[in-house]
Amino acid sequence: MTDSKPTVFPPGCRAFRGPLLHFLADPGLGKPAPGSYEYLQDGLLVVAGGRVLATGEAEQLLPVLPAATAVEHWPNSLIVPGFIDTHVHMPQLRVMASYGTQLLEWLETYTFPTESRFADQAFSASQSQLFLDLLLAHGTTSGLVFATSHQVSADALFAASDRYNMALTTGKVMMDTNAPDGLRDTAEASYRESRELIDRWHGKGRQRYAITPRFAATSSAEQLSYAGQLLADCPGVLMQTHWAENHAEIAWIKELFPERKDYLDVYDHFGLLGDHSVLAHGIHISDENRQRLAQTGTRIAFCPTSNTFLGSGLFDLRSAVDAGVQVGLASDVGGGTSLSMLVTMAEAYKVCQLRGQSLNPLKAFYMATLGNAEVLHQADQTGNLQAGKYADFLVLDRAAGPILKLKSTPDSDLSGMLFDLMILGDDRAIRRTYIAGQCRYDRDTVEGAALNACVSG
The missing domain is CATH 2.30.40.10 (Urease, subunit C, domain 1)
Structure with missing residues (x-):
């Protein structure tokens, strides 16, 4: 016993x-x-x-x-x-299974137009409720979730989660460049609105806040600096973003930040690495990157269904684990094709098979429960x-x-x-x-x- x-x-x-x-x-x-x-x-x-x-x-x-x-x-x-999900997008239910593109075109064609609707408070509230009910129907009881760049979207999601007494971690997306009208914020506004949300929701019941720059391409240097300042100034909050998912994305980051050594160095430079940071994807990375992740305690969210659906690549689980990197398992809906962590485990198994690796079922169930709780610093409460x-x-x-x-x-x-x-x-x-x-x-x-x-x- x-x-x-x-x-x-x-x-x-x-x-x-x-x-x-x-x-x-x-x-x-x-x-x-x-x-x-x-x-x-x-x-x-x-x-x-x-x-x-x-x-x-x-x-x-x-x-x-x-x-x-x-x-x-x-x-x-x-x-x-x-089950616990370490990377999922509340506003992207309606773009699941959208045909025929890879990451950057998929964002422009499907994701950004859909997310622009979340400026409306009533729509954000209804979709937040639907999202949580669907999570529960798929067996997911907590997770690390993206809202949109609208403060009302994060407010609505926190409020719905609090009513259910769920353990949810989310945040307003910070996105002040390379994004369409209706989704862009400003560096100053993103800092101010994030602080307001932290004060209102972080630690209220089971709710926690995640500083959320979407990815380096959609944040100016000033905004990334503000994100790093928030992470330093607000103990206990998490940081979530995307990283090294797609070859075209990586090339774009190199153009936008030519002074930085590589994609990971962008986040490192702005103080965004650490044991409360979760980087989604991390497919096309080096051994040096893995060593830096291990040194800083930074975690990766492995998103197998979206990586295969969008043709992004096959995550190297064995190399990450051998390097001492903590890895969570994630659905990444709506690039991912199912909210089910059972389906996510199955796709993770197939990705490992294609890598010449093996994912035994005990490890898979651990990752979806206690392992993901450890990634999100909530294993003292759940998992x-x-x-x-x-x-x-x-x-x-x-x-x-x-x-x-x-x-x-x-x-x-x-x-x-x-x-x-x-x-x-x-x-x-x-x-x-x-x-x-x-x-x-x-x-x-x-x-x-x-x-x-x-x-x-």
């Missing part, structure tokens, strides 16, 4: 019984490290006040529960911590089901869809079960999603007002 059981559980606690898996450390890319995970074939998760009270064997914990305790039993499912953490968890259907049902047998080993879920699973495998112990998505009733509207409309 992970946690020492309390002498007495409080009245009103609830319990969830069934096969249960969570991680205690990084299992590694090879043979899983001993003690890195806990798998209970008949586990019990005890919850009260939005937190985990205990996780352990059902036969040990059931006898000490209060007599009237409600116990949900999921014998043919799998209870896991909620596994240890006592005291928020009760953010999922009930996965091991037989969702005919092929998974065909492969699901009572004697399935853990590795085989996880591999089937990550290769064959998608949003249909999400039976229940809980945030702080409260069911926020039930596949059988399709709870969530905005999701209902989406499904019916």
Whole structure:
């Protein structure tokens, strides 16, 4: 049992019984490290006040529960911590699966026109609600999210997340050059509005702020300086941006910043590297870049579905891990083609295969849960089901869809079960999603007002 059981559980606690898996450390890319995970074939998760009270064997914990305790039993499912996404764009739902372009043309043709609509507060509010309901329907309980360059878009997303008591990190995009009218801000305004949002939302409930220059091409040197100043002046905030995703993008950065050694040096020069910084993509990089990331603690968000969909390239997971770089897993919707972290794991596996590498299913599930919590500095609150953490968890259907049902047998080993879920699973495998112990998505009733509207409309 992970946690020492309390002498007495409080009245009103609830319990969830069934096969249960969570991680205690990084299992590694090879043979899983001993003690890195806990798998209970008949586990019990005890919850009260939005937190985990205990996780352990059902036969040990059931006898000490209060007599009237409600116990949900999921014998043919799998209870896991909620999935965490380290890079996703709230305003890009409507540009998913847009045909036929690579990164820079895709931004100009699809993304920027769509994002311009988020200047409208009511539209931002409705899309934020829809976005969160769709995350929950895909099993994602927290994440690092891009809003748009409009302050109201970040406000709306924070407000919606706070209502659900989700752990969300987001920020207003800083973008003062090489962008269309309606999306450009100014260096001074981006600094001022970001500070206002930090003061209003960072640390409110479970909300946290991320300083968000879109990428170096859309920020002037002055704006990047302001971003670095914000990161230095506001302890605990994160920084998110894009980096080294596409060959044309890299060539453009070289033209815009000829005085800098390379793309990473642009961010380094402006004080944007560090252990609270998450750079999405990092595909076309050098060993020297990896060493600098490791030295500074800067993290990479690996975005496999967008990298393959946009033809950007194949991320080298093994080289990053060997260099000591911390790597998160991310959907990158809307360049990415699914909000599902199960689908994202499957694509990550294929990218590794094409690289001559291997991604075992335990490592993949670790990356989507505790690993991503560590990347985002929230592992003290989420990522596994240890006592005291928020009760953010999922009930996965091991037989969702005919092929998974065909492969699901009572004697399935853990590795085989996880591999089937990550290769064959998608949003249909999400039976229940809980945030702080409260069911926020039930596949059988399709709870969530905005999701209902989406499904019916």
